Amino acid sequence: MIRPELNLLVALDALLAEKSVTKAAEKMGLTQPALSASLARLRRHFNDPLLVREGNSYRLTPLAARLTDPTANALDAAHKVFSSEAVFDPATSTREFQIYGSDYAFATIGSRVSTAVKEVAPSVRFRFMQHTPTIVEDRLDTLRTVDGIVLPHGFTSGLSGVDVYEDEWLCVVAADNEAVGEELTIANLRELPWVFTYQSRSAFTPAARQLQMAGIEPHVDVVVEGFLALPYFVVGTARLGFIQEALAERVTAFGDLRVLKPPFDIVPLTDALWWHPTHDEDPGHQWMREQFRKHGNISGEATNVGG
Structure with missing residues (x-):
């Protein structure tokens, strides 16, 4: 040896x-x-x-x-x-922050943060990595070696976190879907096929879970591991899908899709940045998570949320 x-x-x-x-x-x-x-x-x-x-x-x-x-x-x-530092100076630091999340999280809060910090931290870099069900399930071990994960509430325990982004759930349908009128109906939700994002014991969207809690058992045609690809599985079909309001404008830009409000109340989506408690006192990490809080769309002072 x-x-x-x-x-x-x-x-x-x-x-x-x-x-x-x-x-x-x-x-x-x-x-x-x-x-x-x-x-x-x-x-x-x-x-x-x-x-x-x-x-x-x-x-x-x-x-x-x-x-x-x-x-x-x-x-x-x-x-x-x-590379750990007793004092973190964003103006001179070359630190890379590694964050897990979905493509939606990267397109919203991730892009906001990475763009906003360039003036004050020109050499700081972010690495955004797609999470998987395994990563979510093994989050305590995974987050020992990375800086955080962006997830809605309900998936985490034993982690520190701060709410960073809120959004509403909408339904996306093909523009030429004649089965759907100007408004979605409960019958549409029951009878038409669906595209779901994620679909396992540990990976699901809060909207899909609420659909089932409302007594609707959807017929799932396709499962896709991300939100940005979902519209491609709806165009030209009878399928429905859940998408966040922040993506709606880009989804409908080509005129081949419509977004409609669901015909029942869905609790809004709240994404939080979660991290392992070993990072709590790291000055660089404290600066990073403050950027997520500051440049998210949730007003108010930073508040840690329990897992």
């Missing part, structure tokens, strides 16, 4: 990403013999070749393939440790 060293973790990450000693050495600015020596040490440590020649190239061994994501995550965590 070798004593773990950060430089070996960097070498392992480059080798797994490039699948080539030559390319990994170029990426790291090292000579090929130097990286070959690191690879030899890693092979002894894992008792596995990691890279195996296959014709004129190399492939990862099964162990190496399993190490790819944990290595990248461990390296990212190490970078976060060594």
Whole structure:
């Protein structure tokens, strides 16, 4: 066994990403013999070749393939440790904030924040990453290594959070859908097919859940993992779909879709930025979440909400 060293973790990450000693050495600015020596040490440590020649190239061994994501995550965590600052100055910081969420969250609050902070924090960067049901289910572990996740209420526990964005739910229908008049009816909701965004035990929209709570069992034709693609599955069909009011203007811009109010009351959507409690006292994180609160569309002072 070798004593773990950060430089070996960097070498392992480059080798797994490039699948080539030559390319990994170029990426790291090292000579090929130097990286070959690191690879030899890693092979002894894992008792596995990691890279195996296959014709004129190399492939990862099964162990190496399993190490790819944990290595990248461990390296990212190490970078976060060594880039931590006792005092955060947005004007000079080069920090990257990593946020999970839906494409809707990125198109609304994410775009607002990233645009608004450029004058005061020109070198701060945001990385917005699409969440998955697994990420939502494993949120406590996931949020140890990233800065936050934008989700509505009802999905989180054990996290700190602040409300950042409110919106109304509307229904989207094809402009040529003759089954729907100027107003939607309960019969439309029961009889017409639907496009749902997400559809699992841990991933669903509050609107879809309220539809079922109202005693309507929808016939779901299509499930799509995002909101921005949903209109494409409605155009030219008899399908219905739920969409947020903030997206309505762009959805109807080409004239092939209509948005209508649902024929029953739906509780408005409230998105919150959630983070792991270990970030509570981080000055840079405090600045970041204040930007989400400040540039959201919810007025009032910052208020943490329990999970």
